[in-house]
Amino acid sequence: MERFTRLVGRAVCDAAGRRACLLDLAVDLHSGDHPPVSHLWLRRADGVTGLLPWPRDTTMAGGAFHVPALALAAEPEPVLFDRLVLLGRDVLDALVLDLAGLRAVRANDLWLRPDEGVYRLVGIDISAWAVLRRLLPGLVPAAEGGEGLDWRAVEFLRGDPAAVARRPYRGVVARLPAPQLADLAAALPYPHAAELLALLPAALAARVLERMPPERQTQVVTALVLEQAVALLAAMAPELAADVLGQLAAPDALRLLQRLPPERARQVQDLLQYPPDSAGGVMTNVLVLAPVDSTVAAVIEYIRPQLPGPDFVYYVYLVDDPEQRRLRGVITLRDLLVAPAATPVARVMTPEPFAVRPDWPALRVAEQLLEHDLNAVPVVTADGRLVGIVTVDAALGLLAPAAWRDRVPRVFS
């Protein structure tokens, strides 16, 4: 195996005796787990710099590469970022994701393995020895092995979310659970975090975004390409999407809102009518509704198709007409399932439940929710229309000390 930093600067000679200096190596990151070096980036003795496709019969002798011909087309340094990357310029010293260790690490050196006349990128060295060896070549014993990381367990990010739309990535990250991804993303600069989200399926990315602090959410959403941001917001719970949009500058928020799928856009818009510090500003409007004038069995059948949608399903709200949404009672899912099937639901529900108005201060509502020992409190307008519920974890998020807030788990909302 060879260290990348020991190859750079070597001479490259051809049959005609022309010489060049190896400046960098280009690799197509998408050609396999251990991608081969595809090009040499050279400066010829006459000062011409250019890219030379890796010749198949390259040999290594006397510390120099021997190639058949140094046919360079003079060209400026390539902006290859989409397909090819330059190992020295782009990967060496960069912050990369260690998927095995779930952390961001710096690539202190790169390991290349000769394989049938070509070098393959097989791993990175993340040890401090690699740094010392680069600083003091010859003084650090070569035997001091570094902490090697197989390239298969590395995801290289470019810091540009738009790059995701142009080229597929390895995408192993998508197998990680959302909390770990959120932790990983927190250690990255925000353009890289945005790129990471763009790599993930929208539903998973949405859950990672939900766990980020508000400033981070703003940074990430504004760094994404418009379509990526829209897909992400569409996959979030409406109240969380409304929170994210509420932090953006109004024109940006409106632009995103208008591109959301119509039904989701309507839900988010409904929530955005309320100032962020009111009950309406912290409620969710995806909940389980059923008509009050039916039997228990009919209600169970009625709510079954609704259950996959909301995060909070434990309370079923009973209204006189699902369009008018006048709140008449509430019943827990458990009481509903244990009640005799033929009983009218109005007989077993809790009638006239405690409710709050959307314009009440959010903090007061959160306290009332805890005082009433509820898991969620319905939000009802002055004319009796049920517009949403404030769940217990929204309340906790408001009442917990600031230092805890980003650790409050989001279970129901």
Added chain:
Amino acid sequence: MSPLPVAAKGTLPAAPRRPAALQLAIRGRVVRLRGLRRAPRGPLWWLLVLGPGLIAANAGNDAGGIATYASVGAKYGYDLLWMLLLITLSLAVVQEMAARLGAATGRGLLDLIRERYGIRWALFAIGVVLLANGGVTISEFIGIRSALELFGVSPWLSVPLAAAGLWWLVVRGRYGRVEHVFLAMTLVFFAYPIAAVLAHPDWGQVARHLLIPSVQLDPDYLMLFVATVGTTITPYMQLFQQSATVEKGVARRYYRAERLDAYVGAGFSNLIAAFIIVASAATLHVAGNTEVESAAEAAQALAPLAGPYAQALFGIGLLGASLLAAAVLPLATAYSVCEAFGFRKGVNLDFRRAPVFLGLFTTLLVIGALVALLPGVPVFALLIAIQVLNGILLPVILVFMLRLINDPRLMGELANGRAYNLLAWATTLLLSALVAVLLASLLLQALGLAGPGAPS
């Protein structure tokens, strides 16, 4: 209510309406979106923008800075005031670029240097930063010590308490709160304008010297000029500005409003510097007391000339300035080291998640406080050594910043414009020349070829 399927990309409306106002029509009824953010209004809206810029620039008015400004005023009266206008312009440009780099990339300066220019430059910068900032931290604790000694507080009480308080603030606080406390600390700088008024300066003279440059080719004058520039524009200010902008979480799309922070910071800190010069010029210089070596000495010398209140105000200013810088310097250092090596960093994190960052911050505070408690620390020699180190680092940092901020791949539409580049390169060249003058003269002094004040 029906469950919502996660929408596929293909279902998006092809031609969205133009966003008009904060009102949208939903199913025929017009809805006001009160949940959306509106641009802050009212006469004090700009206060909301203040943050890293004001803090970083004011940390430059630290114990060493106050000593320099006071000795400028004591020795040359109002003569050097004019250069503060130039310095303000340069500082504003440099600090704004640091903030812009942070907002556009989400990364600190050392992170970018390591990735773009390799490990050697990063390690060089880290080495210098560790030494220089460690030294400045010591001088800040000496500033805290001597400021409170003016009020009769024992150093065995003041220094450990200050260190513990700052440690608690940063380790247990979150970034937002720490920023607010730092911003509140900058209020103590208003002590200097009041002290300046108490000193009854000749305001006509002040205005004249502020606007009309007066150049003397006296070596002492040049050295003081260089020292003033060096203490006003120091590498840790750029490092802190960029790293704190990153931690504050500024999005590149909303960066433009944040520039004001850097500009206000540069303007405010140099205005305070001007008041320090005016206060000492109107008293010490007029009384013929022209040699001042430290900020506390300046405060003491002020008492018989401008009254005990002026001394107390100078003392309070020194205390606040030293406290602020004693927190900012270890923070800037810890940010930089962690950026270069890829460790997790941030005021928001705890010891479990960022052991290196907080460990380094703690170590620097402890060393600074301990050394400051030792009797007979050679403060003057320490400040000279720091100046040399920072002088060597400053041109390196500025050149890297300029190259990075002109990289279109990194900055996109936030890259420098032509006028900005002109100003920034002029600043860099001027500062490099001044640093060369400083280093050459120090070298000559060290070799015994020329004393301070000897004709060169």
